[in-house]
Amino acid sequence: METRTLGQGLTVSAQGLGCMGMSQSYGEADEASSIATLHRALELGVTFWDTANVYGDAGPGGFGANERLLAQVLAGRRDEVTLATKMGIAGIDTSADPSTGRRFALSATPEEVRRRCEESLARLGTDHIDLYYLHRVDPETPIEESIGAMGELVQAGKVRHVGVSEVTAAELERAHSTYPVTALQSEWSLWTRELEEDVVPTARRLGIGLVPFGPLGRGYLTGALAGRSFGAGDSRARMPRFVEENRTANDAVVAEVADVARAHDALPGQVALAWLQQQGDDVVPIPGTKRVEYLEQNVGALEVHLDDHELARLDALAGKVAGARS
Template sequence: MEQKSQIQVPRVKLGTQGLEVSRLGFGCGGLSGMLNAPLSHEVGCSIIKEAFHKGITFFDTADIYGYNHDNEIMVGKALKDLPREQVQLGTKFGFIASDWNHMTVKGTPEYVRECCEASLKRLDVDYIDLYYPHRVDTSVPIEDTMGELKKLVEEGKIKYIGLSEASVDTIRRAHAVHPITAVQMEYSLWTREIEEDIIPLCRELGIGIVAYSPLGHGFFGGKAVVESLPAESVLATHPRFTGENLEKNKILYDQFANLAEKHGCSPPQLALAWLRHQGDDVVPIPGTTKIRNLDGNIGSLAVKLKHEDLQEISRAISIDEVSGEREPGFLTKYSYRLANTPAKI
């Protein structure tokens, strides 16, 4: 039997609207496939409950995760065995997909409400703590999307509003309609574009950062380097995990693994520790299908880094040397860099 983690998971304020979460969250999407084969609900629920009992209370899902909304249903089952008032539940809406290669985004007020009602039913909860548009629908004014989200807050169906992959312009306009609690962005050692403009804006407005893919889609856990990619993984076509790009990125991983050894921790622990040291307003949400990885992620909270350590780590994974785009081609058009264009009214 695995020894339970003795590390106390601290709590932090996420944004300035009153939401408090565990310092480390848990991304649930991988339990329903995408990066690997999907787990049964029994196994997936056991991992979610184990995470909670080890101090993680902030869980992230989305209506698009898993076949036929499988992930929200799984998370809802797990919540039945947990004290609801001690869990911070985030979910997302807006993607419409026939498969992962054919996606569109919808943010009309009618669709916002339809999705929220459906998620509440699947999750089998009375309210969602943090509700985000998964991507920005540039054909709809963000003010219209936010207006409906604001109504859902007033009705008690959601507590806090977030945005995901939103641009500076979109965040400012949305925040003017109703305070944004958190912005969810891809943020890791090899994806740091948001340091330029998104993080400074969020700090100006009092908005928290939820860092998804904090381990670079598993790269800093050794995925495609020390372990092969599962056949079911969408990473098989990801630009950073294929061909010459992967071979170049493996060199960066080896340099980073040497640094982790120097700090007496594993590469994923060092990657998470680096991210945690970027500020208390940055909350990573790594996911995993293995309890030993869950324990390792929690163990990252014990890794202390000095200023010079952070600089050395940043140099070891120089953004200029990372090979490949950060997203697969089918998602690139929904990146926050392209989410600036206001809808024609």
């Protein structure tokens, strides 16, 4: 597995593994399958793992279930993994109208930052976190206070690098001026391109690495979800791009991706990942899966090399996507 270096000198596998779906959002959890996938990831060299304290908050095991899941594999193999986790989402806001979907309660006061770090360290069974993200900006706490507390965790040896997630360009500037930021995690894919206008240029000017989540469009860009319906336990049932009235347009987008894939004897999802991987050496996508088969397919994207004409054709698909991202 090749490696890439994010800001502040953090070297990681060129493709990471998003672990959220092992514990929530995409249907029933399957612990045995997830653990097998984590072990296979180590065999393949996919050693940049992404979790969060809130993943699994509504699933088996309750709050922090995903961190506890990873701990089962990390035991005895901690040094093989570059481990990323997050804080800032305090849980589900139960006062929100359930018909509108999940709503999060946000909290990233300095006290909360320190407390959540200790909780994650305990659940993960480790004495340090390689990359600690501010999951979302707390609107009640200046970002300088949250990032300042995270910097103190670095000085204490509990965290190695600081990251931020889903911030604006201005927030990224403020965070980085408080303490050097290593990575920005945001949704970025062939059909989610908004951050390219000002966030990506700001990150690159500051020397901050880019860690896209949802690089496969929540699975849609693989072409494997055609005609599929989603149950109440799957967050995609509420996402505009997955509803019936938008599917014709979005299926046409996937058909174009599949056409490019055929020229490479590859899968549509591999082309979608290859497009993202070729956006720059500072880009490390973290496709998520809980199945070995899909993990192996995702790793295969590293062998797909798109030419300039194909990249331009794929770039143009952004204007054809129907529906907001969430």
